[in-house]
Amino acid sequence: MIIPPFSLAVKFRFHGRPLPKTGAFVLAPNHYSEIDPLVIGVASWKLKRLPRFLAKASLFKVPVVGWFLRTSGQIPVERAGSRSHAALRAAEELAENGRMVVVYPEGSLTRDPDLWPMRGKTGAVRIALEGDIPVIPVAHWGTQELMPRYGKKIHPFPRKTIDVIVGDPVDLSAYRGLPLDPSVLTAATNDVMNAIAGLVGELRGEEPPAERWDPVVHGQKETGRLEDGAP
Template sequence: MVLPIWNLGVKYRFHGRLPLQGAFVLSPNHYSEIDPLVMGVASWKLGRLPRFLAKASLFTVPVVGWLLRTSGQIPVERHGSKGHQAIRAAEELVEKGRMVIVYPEGSLTRDPDLWPMRGKTGAVRIALEQDIPLIPAAHWGTQAIMPRYGKKISLFPRKTVDVIIGEPLDLSAYRGRPLDQATLTAATAELMDAITALLAEIRDEPAPAERWDPLQHGQKETGRLEE
């Protein structure tokens, strides 16, 4: 339904490819409310049907909620046991050889220059629990379609979005270990390093020496997937 108009307004430049078969977690950066559409279409163009962990509140929005449910997206409650039920649902998807997109930042980055901020552990947990690949990704150019916290979409004149797909993260040092907080935090830091490096490559500029941490900057986090 979206593709005909979207293709008129957005041109993709791809760097790297997705596996065409098998289950994996795809973890991109996140700095615009329209990122899921950007990466959903990107995944479709790269040959895979995207599924997301999405805020449960979105499923109550008329039309949007229906589209999310019928396309197999997964609602996530921010608090309580239902959040764990959502992760179980994601695991069922990967057991069937499907991909799932999980934003490790959990919400739009607070970094002033749109670099990735501190990550949450959900993406790493799914990959380690299910013993499946965890693939970092980054995109740039989406801010021209909808800026961070923006409300309006601009498709014309046509915009260009670069999408880079990294190599699967080497999680061999963490597999087989208890998934305690220390393990998950260390693996998540490596994931965020990989995403940041990919973004620096397509932005053609160096990343900040330190990653933005909302807790240290006194910012309240909201998100699609809580630790």
């Protein structure tokens, strides 16, 4: 079991509201370290919900993180294409069965130089709006001390403190019942990303940027890009 050894390396401090004890919802975290799924997985377990992830396939090759994802039955997402859409459908089925599904709306590690959440993709809100279930934003800070962005090694000692804050469900009522065209999905995704960025700002004691980092606008090449918000 990963929890006891992980607890030797990490101390969690929880803020905000508890996770719902029952029922389906999409949990939407920020993403800036390869070890994020392990951090969010352990945090969710400590908050009394069993996590199920829609996770980028390459994460399954990361030491420790990959083992955790494979052994806990998570859903690998390939590059854009039929397998990507099959993964989304698998996540939808989990939601239909009352499970919590973790989806990283950014799709990959943020490219923002200061680790703020970047532009989101639409997978999380698509699952939520199609299934008529909530999106609950969550943010963590301190994970970069355990494994830096793009880092290949975990630094367990000295023991790290990671703050986790759970926000209120994002109000998506304005979008429910509308055709899920790109404009609707983009607007709803922006609302989710603003909520996540606000939570990150609370943990950091800073005001988040007024605009999300956009790799296209900033002339950055998105490597490992996936469709529909899959990480």
